[in-house]
Amino acid sequence: MIRLILRRLGLGILTLWFVSLVVFAATQALSGDAATALLARTATPERLAALRAQLHLDDPVWLQYVKWLGGLVTGDLGRSMATQKPVAELIGLRIGNSAFLVLVAALIAIPASMVIGIASAVRRDRGVDHVLTMLSLVLAALPEFVIGIALILIFATGFFHVLPAVALLDDTRPIWQQFDQILLPALTLDLAVIPYMARIMRASMVEVLESEYVQMARLKGLPQRLVILRHALPNAIVPAVQVTALQLAWLAGGVVVIEYVFRYPGIGQSLIDGVANRDLPVVQALSLLVGGLYVAFNLLADVVTILVTPKLRTSLQ
Amino acid sequence: MSGIPGVQVAAPTAGPKALRAPWLQTLLASSRFARTWIGLGITAAVVAVALLGPVFAPYSPTEFVAPPYEPPSSEAWLGTDNLGRDVLSRFLWGGRSVLGLSILATVFGLGLGILVGLISAYTRNWIDDVLMRAMDVLLAFPQIVFVLLLISSVGPQLWLIVVTVGLSHAPRVARVTRGAALEVVERDFVRSAEALGETRWSILVGELLPNISSPLLVEFGLRLTYSIGLVAAVSFLGFGLQPPAADWGLMINENRIGLTIQPWPVALPVIAVGLLTVGTNLITDGIARAAIGIGRSSAA
Numbered sequence: 001m002i003r004l005i006l007r008r009l010g011l012g013i014l015t016l017w018f019v020s021l022v023v024f025a026a027t028q029a030l031s032g033d034a035a036t037a038l039l040a041r042t043a044t045p046e047r048l049a050a051l052r053a054q055l056h057l058d059d060p061v062w063l064q065y066v067k068w069l070g071g072l073v074t075g076d077l078g079r080s081m082a083t084q085k086p087v088a089e090l091i092g093l094r095i096g097n098s099a100f101l102v103l104v105a106a107l108i109a110i111p112a113s114m115v116i117g118i119a120s121a122v123r124r125d126r127g128v129d130h131v132l133t134m135l136s137l138v139l140a141a142l143p144e145f146v147i148g149i150a151l152i153l154i155f156a157t158g159f160f161h162v163l164p165a166v167a168l169l170d171d172t173r174p175i176w177q178q179f180d181q182i183l184l185p186a187l188t189l190d191l192a193v194i195p196y197m198a199r200i201m202r203a204s205m206v207e208v209l210e211s212e213y214v215q216m217a218r219l220k221g222l223p224q225r226l227v228i229l230r231h232a233l234p235n236a237i238v239p240a241v242q243v244t245a246l247q248l249a250w251l252a253g254g255v256v257v258i259e260y261v262f263r264y265p266g267i268g269q270s271l272i273d274g275v276a277n278r279d280l281p282v283v284q285a286l287s288l289l290v291g292g293l294y295v296a297f298n299l300l301a302d303v304v305t306i307l308v309t310p311k312l313r314t315s316l317q
Numbered sequence: 318m319s320g321i322p323g324v325q326v327a328a329p330t331a332g333p334k335a336l337r338a339p340w341l342q343t344l345l346a347s348s349r350f351a352r353t354w355i356g357l358g359i360t361a362a363v364v365a366v367a368l369l370g371p372v373f374a375p376y377s378p379t380e381f382v383a384p385p386y387e388p389p390s391s392e393a394w395l396g397t398d399n400l401g402r403d404v405l406s407r408f409l410w411g412g413r414s415v416l417g418l419s420i421l422a423t424v425f426g427l428g429l430g431i432l433v434g435l436i437s438a439y440t441r442n443w444i445d446d447v448l449m450r451a452m453d454v455l456l457a458f459p460q461i462v463f464v465l466l467l468i469s470s471v472g473p474q475l476w477l478i479v480v481t482v483g484l485s486h487a488p489r490v491a492r493v494t495r496g497a498a499l500e501v502v503e504r505d506f507v508r509s510a511e512a513l514g515e516t517r518w519s520i521l522v523g524e525l526l527p528n529i530s531s532p533l534l535v536e537f538g539l540r541l542t543y544s545i546g547l548v549a550a551v552s553f554l555g556f557g558l559q560p561p562a563a564d565w566g567l568m569i570n571e572n573r574i575g576l577t578i579q580p581w582p583v584a585l586p587v588i589a590v591g592l593l594t595v596g597t598n599l600i601t602d603g604i605a606r607a608a609i610g611i612g613r614s615s616a617a
Binding site: 015018019021022023026027028134137138140141142143144145146149150152153157249250252253254256257260271272274275276278279280283287290291292294295 | 352450451453454455456457458459460461462463465466467468469470472542545546547549550553554555556569573576577580583584587590591594595597598599602
């Protein structure tokens with residue numbers, strides 16, 4: 001089992017390395033002479049030279065990559081070209097804000113999708129199930145920003161004026177005391193991920209409920225609650241873990257547009273500002289972070305799956 | 318058993334009905350489901366607005382007709398936007414770009430993904446490994462992050478949106494294509510095509526592709542739904558069409574500051590994009606159900 005996990009870990013690190021290649025190729029290498037492109041009309045020979053030196057543009061491409069990767073590994077993310085501040089300092093606080101938003105969203109989404117998935121599996125092909133299936137079909141189709149703006153239109157303007165339309169975080173107060181600011185963005189994220197998670201939970205539960213050991217438990221006369229919680233749920237949850245981890249990784253990307261909708265000061269907002277200013281070091285650091293999170297969550301899902309699946313746990317010992 | 322009259326069999330020699338392409342059969346079967354028709358109705362309505370809208374627009378989309386953020390009046394039925402242009406006219410003009418760009422992106426992404434998936438499934442050697450690992454790496458980026466990554470180095474260009482949105486679909490399509498094609502590769506008619514000396518390309522396109530057309534049809538619908546959302550999101554973030562163009566995504570971006578005093582220029586495009594994606598997703602779900610054959614007996 002340890003060997004299996006180690007192999008998976010090695011594969012994860014390899015993927016991460018390729019992710020860094022893609023990020024570098026898509027930004028620095030693709031833009032050719034990035035300095036000329038970035039400065040455009042404001043280019044003077046001195047500024048061009050300074051920027052070339054900052055991005056190591058006078059080196060061959062492979063050496064640029066090695067220097068950039070070396071910087072990343074030692075924690076030097078470079079300097080923002082728009083503000084000249086270190087990228088790490090610029091995004092440090094914002095990572096915390098985004099992480100908190102994702103955490104709140106996940107704490108709502110995980111139990112909610114489990115309850116919804118189980119409820120529709122138990123009442124399969126009945127009214128509740130059909131309504132939930134249709135609802136999830138609609139929600140799964142809607143782009144995040146449409147859900148977000150719809151929530152703003154409903155809860156922050158016009159009909160009910162109860163929640164703020166933009167998240168005005170006060171940096172001087174701890175973020176968990178500003179819960180009202182986070183509720184709408186978190187709810188938007190939830191509405192985007194719950195349909196997928198609930199659908200998998202339902203499918204997995206439906207399969208388990210038809211199994212012989214669940215029939216057996218029913219025949220023994222166990223109450224429905226006990227059959228579902230004790231016998232069905234532990235077996236149905238394994239496929240759901242995988243999807244949940246992937247959806248959590250998706251949340252890291254999903255925050256990008258949603259933070260922009262609510263002007264929430266997180267990494268998504270930074271990424272969009274970075275793209276607008278063509279601030280390559282910021283964009284590189286953040287896309288690498290999001291890609292890295294996906295690889296990490298994927299790895300986590302695989303390790304958990306190995307740990308909870310007896311067949312895998314005992315093989316390759 | 319296949320000789321019994323009236324019994325439908327899957328063999329390709331069993332009469333004219335079975336000669337229809339699999340994707341066409343799936344499409345016909347999807348008409349059993351109410352959701353397909355509801356989706357078709359919604360989609361048709363939004364597409365009609367996008368395509369025919371400009372004909373009915375009372376003003377030019379760039380004409381200043383009144384002060385900014387005027388509420389609905391007899392001159393401007395839905396009020397004016399942040400610069401005092403007619404909201405209704407801009408809305409009626411703004412659907413073509415979203416529709417056109419997302420269809421192009423879907424076709425490009427699907428083409429590329431299918432090509433990679435077919436090559437992978439057919440070769441099943443180191444080429445397969447390299448291609449699939451490359452797809453895994455691209456999958457690490459959420460689609461919108463991947464699109465933004467390329468925009469940051471090249472700048473907001475319309476062709477780039479088509480290419481990047483398409484590229485971001487490719488690894489997902491490639492996986493589905495490969496998975497579906499792996500079964501077909503094993504079958505005898507592929508072996509006989511090889512024995513007859515058909516070229517690799519004609520085996521991929523002539524033998525494999527027609528046999529996986531049904532799952533690929535589902536994939537097209539799914540990717541189109543996501544393309545619409547992505548293209549609109551890129552415009553909404555300000556990296557799509559540039560002012561003064563009339564575009565649904567851009568309209569939302571330009572007018573969201575005035576949301577509380579004049580909701581129409583935000584609400585209309587949001588509703589249109591939302592309806593369009595829900596419509597295409599309902600059709601796709603109908604097709605997907607037909608493709609895997611669920612609910613044949615209890616069509617709902």
